[in-house]
Amino acid sequence: QTVVTQEPSLTVSPGGTVTLTCTSSTGTVTSAYYPNWFQQKPGQAPRTLIYSTGNKHSWTPARFSGSLLGGKAALTLSGVQPEDEAEYYCLLFYGGDWVFGGGTKLIVL
Amino acid sequence: QVQLVQSGAEVKKPGASVTVSCKASGYTFTSYGIHWVRQAPGQTLEWMGWVNAGNGNTKYSQKFQGRVTITRDTSASAAYMELSSLRSEDTAVYYCARELHDSGNFDYWGQGTLVTVSS
Numbered sequence: 001q002t003v004v005t006q007e008p009s010l011t012v013s014p015g016g017t018v019t020l021t022c023t024s025s026t027g028t029v030t031s032a033y034y035p036n037w038f039q040q041k042p043g044q045a046p047r048t049l050i051y052s053t054g055n056k057h058s059w060t061p062a063r064f065s066g067s068l069l070g071g072k073a074a075l076t077l078s079g080v081q082p083e084d085e086a087e088y089y090c091l092l093f094y095g096g097d098w099v100f101g102g103g104t105k106l107i108v109l
Numbered sequence: 110q111v112q113l114v115q116s117g118a119e120v121k122k123p124g125a126s127v128t129v130s131c132k133a134s135g136y137t138f139t140s141y142g143i144h145w146v147r148q149a150p151g152q153t154l155e156w157m158g159w160v161n162a163g164n165g166n167t168k169y170s171q172k173f174q175g176r177v178t179i180t181r182d183t184s185a186s187a188a189y190m191e192l193s194s195l196r197s198e199d200t201a202v203y204y205c206a207r208e209l210h211d212s213g214n215f216d217y218w219g220q221g222t223l224v225t226v227s228s
């Protein structure tokens with residue numbers, strides 16, 4: 001069974017920079033996994049921030065960026081705002097199946 | 110504007126089936142796929158399956174194979190997810206999400222539908 005792993009929680013100060021990662025139990029994550037990143041706030045549906053590794057939607061704030069880093073998918077927030085406190089999920093493609101990570105709770109403190 | 114509007118909350122008894130609908134508007138329905146994702150209380154997101162709204166092809170997570178059926182009705186611009194043999198562990202919020210065909214581009218999500226399984 002494929003497992004996608006994320007940091008359970010991260011804490012960052014307002015204005016700071018933080019990188020969330022997404023690891024596959026099968027090995028190195030590449031662009032062929034079409035990494036997507038989602039933000040979810042309590043009681044809300046997920047919102048897509050990043051698709052296919054590093055592509056942003058029109059609503060994605062410029063401070064969010066996606067990349068591949070050290071064999072993992074990564075989501076970097078630069079200049080963190082208080083409203084960025086949320087749960088973040090990654091999603092990877094496995095040749096027909098999609099698997100979500102366990103989520104990272106980002107605390108802005 | 111693009112919208113995915115899901116049907117309302119459901120309460121079901123163990124062993125029953127539930128069907129959740131996802132009505133699309135604001136775009137060409139057949140140019141995208143619709144994925145179904147669920148989230149149990151306090152848990153992560155879980156991918157259930159997908160339908161190609163153009164040709165009706167489907168793919169299901171092995172976990173739900175045999176219990177889930179995803180269909181679409183192009184005349185209604187809607188996708189449906191039926192889950193059978195419900196058990197208490199199926200209590201969750203069910204979401205639909207749109208993906209541009211074979212692009213890995215997830216964009217819009219439905220508002221979610223709470224399904225409660227309780228005797």
